[in-house]
Every structure is written in structure tokens, then in C-alpha cells.
Amino acid sequence: MKIVRFDRDGRGTWGIVEGSLVRVMGAGFKPSDETLPLADISLLPPCVPTKAVCVGLNYREHAAELSMEVPEEPVLFMKPPSSLCASGGVIRYPSQTQNLHYEAELAIVIGTQAKDVPESEAHKHILGYTCANDVTARDIQARDGQWVRAKSFDTFLPLGPCIETEFDPSNAVISLRLNGETCQHSTTADFIFPVSYLVSFVSQVMTLIPGDVILTGTPPGVGPMEKGDRVEVDIQGIGVLENVVG
Template sequence: MKIVRFQYAGEVRYGVHEDDSVRLAEGTPFSGWKLVDERVAPGEVRLLAPCEPSKVVCIGLNYVDHAAELNMALPDEPLMFLKPPTAVCGPGDTIVYPAMTGNLHYEAELGIVIGGRAKDIPEDEALGCVLGYTCANDVTARDLQARDGQWTRCKSFDTFMPLGPCIETVFEPDNAAIRLTLNGEERQSSNISNFIFKVPRLVSFVSQVMTLLPGDVIITGTPPGIGPMERGDSVRVEIEGIGALENPVG
């Protein structure tokens, strides 16, 4: 099921993308909802970020092939940092290139969308806390990252957390191709089978640190090939079985 959040007839609604239409819903998938009989064409809605997280929990260095690219040892436990909800934007939204940076990078990632409140969850129960999965782009001001020595400023500008186009509830979190193209040219390509820490471990680990709330997102690290974007570029994240998230840079 591809859950979408969108603007339609002046309202923000949830629904399900089915075949060539969007079936509308009453309520949200996080607080009780019901699909209704009304359907509209995809062109009649403007897709938004598929959820409104209270926080985005980010995992660094989580691909074996990315660690090899950087000549770094594999970490013993997940490395976490946060992005604020104000960084979130949706499909088609412009990634704003801040005047404060001169080196803006893309990072294609799988996003885990949490379905209900979760705290201290064992690994063998972790997938039960997941509503579904989405595409993410962990936009980063790389020069500020090097200058600051920590990652809050470089990761947290408005529009630095594109999410979308949907929440896919039927997805194999151990094996799916992930790629990123910039202006149609492939820059990143891997498979989530190369994760160092798998989805259950990540959800369990994060929940032992902080309470996860409905709609929160965990992004799971990026594969090899990170690099710069410029104003006027178009960046596209594609994950097999979920879809594609495309954003202009301006």
C-alpha cells in the first residue's frame, strides 16, 4: 500500500495511491483513518512530505561499500544525529541553497516511518513499530560539517530533509536497489542489503535512546558516491519498490 499525503481542494489529506488514482481517506494512518469511495486523478493533488515527524533520526555510515569508499572501519554501533521537523519538505519542493554554504551535497537514503509510540523495543519486535518506508535525501552543507566538527548546522537548514513520494507499507527492508541521479546522471547506486545495521537493529537502538512518536522518521545512511549539487540542478532518489523522490535545487 502506497500511503500519500497531499493537498487537495484546499485541504491537506491522506490517501492511498492505487493504480491510476488516489483514493481519499478520512483521518491519518497515525491516529485512525478510513478509506472512502472518493478517488481523484494524481494530477489533481499536490504531493506533500508523506508524514509530519516530530524529529528525524539520522544514521551515519551504514553501508559496507560506503565505509570501504572512505577507507573507514565499520562502526560497532549506530552513529546517530537529528534533523528538526522544519527541515522536512516534499516531492517537487525546492531544496534551498543557503548563502551560508558553498558546498551542498546530496545523500540518498531509505527512510523508516514509525507507526506508533515506541520505547525500548526489542529487535524481534521492532518491525511491528514500522508503518512503512519512504525515500529520503539527507541534504548536507559539507563545508559547514567540516568547519563545525559536529553536524547540527550542516544538516538542519529548512528544506534539507526531502521525503516522499509515499509511505510504502509492503516492502522488503533487507533487499532493494537504491540510486540517485543528478540531472539524469547516476551518482549513487547500491542495495540496502549492504546495510551494516539492519532495520530492526536501528529501530530498537534508537528507541532505547529516545521515545519514537507516530510519524517520526529514521533515515538509514547513504551509499557511496556522495557529491555536490548546484543551483538549477535536479536531484532524484529512487528506491526499488517505493518510488522516486525528485527535487530541484535553487
Template sequence: MKLLRFKKDGMEKTGVVINGGMVEIHHSLIEASQSPLDDLERKEFYSLDEVRIIPPVKPSKVICVGLNYRDHAEELNMDLPEEPILFLKPPTTVIGHEDSIIYPPQSHQVDYEAELAVIIGHEARFVSQEDAFDYIAGYTALNDVTARDLQQKDGQWTRAKSFDTFCPIGPWIETEMDPSNQKISLKLNDEVKQNSNTKNMIFPAEELVEYISHIMTLNPGDVIATGTPPGVGPMQVGNVVEVSLDGIGILKNKVTP
């Protein structure tokens, strides 16, 4: 089931993607992720082109995982990490499908990073791997936009990862998907730049939920960005970037000044 948030006539609404369009529902997205489709009270049908899709969640935090693909580590000639490498993006970085990524004047190299994102459905603290999927609402696509020159200059990641618009997510949440075997790719101006599979992740989704929830409480709507495959590179103003996951769809954004 694909769940999304959208704006229609200036009002934020929740819907289910169905029959090439969407049906508005009387539930929050997190509530809907925990209910069968037949149990959802449905209202009006809209086509996708008559609404504005907005970020599927409003997270209290975005927890990101660095160097989590074996093929990416091989590309960089780096040893595999023994534990997940974590950093945070503020919620003000989050934008939605077809929103603009703003190129900050402080940077001269802004990179794309295609990622699978895990969306938390229940408050999670000290969760085991065996129970992790009970706390996951679903999955979406994410672009961990990074000011690479500032990352290298600072010697740490906060500034480089935290500019407004540096975390596109969407277009919707897929609630029924195997996160361990999904093709993930990225196109820049229709040219494939990243192409891998989530089976190459070093730490899978359930292990990340366990590890992170033993450090910090995960709230409903929080996002775990699970790392990027090989092929990371720069974007320029005017470029169009598309993150694609087979089980989810395409997250599309344009880079603007």
C-alpha cells in the same frame, strides 16, 4: 500499500495510491498504515497531476544514521562502526516530493545523500529487534541534504544538516516492503550518482529501531534515516535530484537559490 498526504483545494488529505492515481480515505496516514486496504473507507479518486503531494508525515524528530553502508565505508577507507552513529535533523528541514531544496548562502558545497527512511507507527520505547516491525508504519525515500563545507568547518553536524528544506521525504509511504533488499539510487540531472542496495547496510532497520528506542522514545510519524550508499557529491542551483527505491518510487526535488 502506498499511502500519501496531499493538498487539494487548499485542504490536506490522506490517500491510497491505486490504479495510476489516488483515492482519498477517511483515516490519518498512521491509522491507515495499520489497516488492510479493504477496511479503509474510501472517497473520491484523483489523478496524481491534479493534487500537490506533501510530506507523508510530520515527525517530531528525524533520527539519522551516519556511515551505515559497507560500500560507503569502503569508499571512504573507514572502519565499520561498532554501533550506529546517530544525529538529528529538526522537523523544520522536512519538505515533500517536488518541493524546492533551498541552497543556503552560508554554504559553498551542498551535497545529496539518498537514503531509505523508516516511519514509526506506534510509540516505541525499549523495543527489541524481534518486535521492531510491529512499530514500523512503512518506508519512504529521503535525501539527507548536507552543507558539507560547514560540516567540515564546524567539526560536528548540526548546522550542516539543519537548514530548512534539507530533508526531502516521500513521495509516499510503502507499508508492505522488505527493507533489507531494495535497490537504492540517486540521479542528478538524469545522471546516476549513487547506486547500491539496502542489503549493504551495516545495521538493518530492525536493529536501528531497537538501538534508538533504547535511547529516546520514538513517536508515531518519527523518521529514521538509515544512511547513504557511496557516491555522495555536490548539487548546484538549478540541479534536479531524484532518489529512487525500487519498492517505493522516486522522490524528486530541484535546488533553488
């Protein structure tokens, strides 16, 4: 099932994609009898996280590309909710940076509160998955020596276009196209830490709230974006997150 969130009279409304239509979800997230053309709705980020927890390195090929050792445990950082950007939205190029990078990622969307979850129980707390772009001001990241400012500008967390609840994260193709040219292409089978481990690991540190997201790291091939560029994160089985840089 593909769940979208869209703008309706200035408020976020959820719906279920049914071909070219969206079935509006009513009270209690129950499907209603009302449908709208998918082409006519304005997408919002598909969830409203209290936090986005991100994994700094989680593809073996990316570690090799950077000549880095495979980490023994996940390295975590966070993005604020104010950095959210919808599919179809504009990634703003801040004046403070001259080196803005894309990073295609699979995002886990939490469905039920999770704290100290064993790995074997992690799947019970996952609502589904969506596409993410971990936009990064690479020059600021290098100058600061830590990642908060470089990762946290407004619009630096594009998510979407939907939450796919029936998705196998073990071996899905993930790619990124910049102006139609493929720049990243890999599979989640290259993960260092699988999804269940990440949910369990993060939940040992902080309570995960419904709607929170965990970004699972980026494959090799990260690189710069310029104003006017069109960037697409394409994950097999979920869809395409598309944004322009402005």
C-alpha cells in the same frame, strides 16, 4: 499499499494510491469513496515527524570509500521537522554554504509508539518506508566539527513521494540520479545495521512517536549539487523522490 499526503484547501490530507488515482482517507484513516487523479494533487511530505533520527554511516561500501572502520554501533544525529521538503519541492541552496551535497537514503516511518523495543518486535512499530535525501552543507559540517547546522537548514530533508507499507528492506536497490546521471547505486543488503536493529537501538535512547522517521544512511557516491540541478532518489519498490535545487 502506497500512502500519500497532499494539500487540500490548505491542509494535509492522506490518501491511498490506486493506479492513476488517489483514494482519499477519511476520519480514522478509513478509505472513503472519493478518488482524485494522482496527477492533479500537490504532494506534501508523506508523514509529519516530531523528529528525524539519522544514521551517520551504514553502508559497508561507503565506509570503505571514506577509508573508515565499520562502526561497532550506529552513530546518530537528528534533523528538525522544519527541514522537511516534499517530492516536487525546491531544495534551497543557503548563502552560508558553497558545497551542498546529496545523500540518498531509505527512511523508516514509525507507525506506533516505540520505547525500549527488542529487535524481534521492531517490525510491529513500523508503518512503512519512504525515500529521503539527507541534504548536507559539507563545508559547514567540516568547519563546525558536528552536524547540526550543516544538516538542518530548511528544505534539507526531502521525503516522499509515498509511504510503502509492503516493502522488504533487506535487499532493495537504491540509487540517486543528478540531472539524469546515476551518481549513487547500491542495495540495502550492504547495510551494516539492519532496519530491526536500528529501530531497537534508537528506541533505547528516545521514544519514537508515530510519524517519526529514521534515515538509514547513504551508499557511496555522495557529491555536490548546484542551483538548477534536478536530483532523484529512486528506491526499488517505493518510487522516486524528485527535487530541484534553487
